[in-house]
Amino acid sequence: MNLQHERILTLCESLNLPFVAQAYPLAAQDAALAETAYSDFLEGLLKAEAAGRNVRKQTMLTRLAGFPAIKTLDDFDYEFAQGVKRSQIEELAGLGFVERNENVVLVGPSGVGKTHLAIALGYRAAQAGIKTRFTTAADLLLTLTTAHTQNQLKSVMHRAINSYRLLIIDEIGYLPMNREQANLFFQVIAARYEKGSLIVTSNLPFGQWDATFAQDATLTAALLDRLLHHARIVPIAGESYRLKNQRAAGMVKSKRETAPAA
Numbered sequence: 001m002n003l004q005h006e007r008i009l010t011l012c013e014s015l016n017l018p019f020v021a022q023a024y025p026l027a028a029q030d031a032a033l034a035e036t037a038y039s040d041f042l043e044g045l046l047k048a049e050a051a052g053r054n055v056r057k058q059t060m061l062t063r064l065a066g067f068p069a070i071k072t073l074d075d076f077d078y079e080f081a082q083g084v085k086r087s088q089i090e091e092l093a094g095l096g097f098v099e100r101n102e103n104v105v106l107v108g109p110s111g112v113g114k115t116h117l118a119i120a121l122g123y124r125a126a127q128a129g130i131k132t133r134f135t136t137a138a139d140l141l142l143t144l145t146t147a148h149t150q151n152q153l154k155s156v157m158h159r160a161i162n163s164y165r166l167l168i169i170d171e172i173g174y175l176p177m178n179r180e181q182a183n184l185f186f187q188v189i190a191a192r193y194e195k196g197s198l199i200v201t202s203n204l205p206f207g208q209w210d211a212t213f214a215q216d217a218t219l220t221a222a223l224l225d226r227l228l229h230h231a232r233i234v235p236i237a238g239e240s241y242r243l244k245n246q247r248a249a250g251m252v253k254s255k256r257e258t259a260p261a262a
């Protein structure tokens with residue numbers, strides 16, 4: 001414990017300053033060579049600690065979000081996605097909608113980039129320090145029905161739904177729900193209403209949502225009312241990006257080619 005280096009490392013550990021501990025030997029050497037002012041040296045070390053903590057938090061929030069893959073807005077091809085306005089997506093990327101507890105609804109056929117955009121916005125949020133969670137409608141329902149049968153709905157609603165500032169629910173519309181599932185889903189939307197942001201994706205136009213929600217037109221109307229009251233809707237049209245290469249190689253026909261002649 002006689003070496004100053006060891007004493008500094010011990011102090012950094014007890015004061016929880018891991019990034020100062022990491023940065024200081026080189027920073028001290030550089031400062032001695034450059035005859036840096038003591039205050040600049042200290043500021044540099046504190047900046048290293050702040051930057052290190054920020055990266056650690058971003059990594060933790062990205063892991064916590066449970067994205068199935070990382071997709072970014074830089075990877076998104078706006079030329080391909082029909083109807084998506086770059087200006088609208090860039091405005092959403094500013095994350096003001098999360099501050100205002102508003103929702104984003106991405107609607108369009110399979111493969112047009114709804115999940116890609118939802119993840120990209122969620123990733124932005126996690127990078128900005130916002131507690132975010134990605135789930136599919138099917139996984140969410142499984143969690144909720146299990147909690148319901150185990151009489152733990154309240155605590156699971158808090159842990160899996162309300163504790164996140166941004167909740168992404170992917171693929172609404174692919175699985176028809178029974179009445180109990182539709183009720184549970186309604187509770188999620190109602191619990192988040194004006195309290196936290198949602199990004200949802202669906203392949204179904206809103207007029208067909210009752211087909212998913214147990215054919216219950218009243219419940220579907222109440223759900224859409226809450227979801228869409230403060231929402232930005234992003235309609236996406238066009239062909240599936242997944243089949244882009246096959247179409248280009250002539251292995252799959254485009255929608256235009258398969259449409260009946262007018």
Ligand SMILES: Nc1ncnc2c1ncn2[C@@H]1O[C@H](COP(=O)(O)OP(=O)(O)OP(=O)(O)O)[C@@H](O)[C@H]1O
Nearest residue numbers: 075076077080081110111112113114115116241242
């Ligand atoms: N405009 C685009 N630019 C770049 N990649 C895209 C674009 N659209 C889709 N992709 C890619 O194509 C694949 C399918 O897209 P995605 O899963 O986002 O589609 P989706 O609309 O959610 O479809 P589904 O309803 O079937 O889930 C992903 O790998 C995604 O990154």
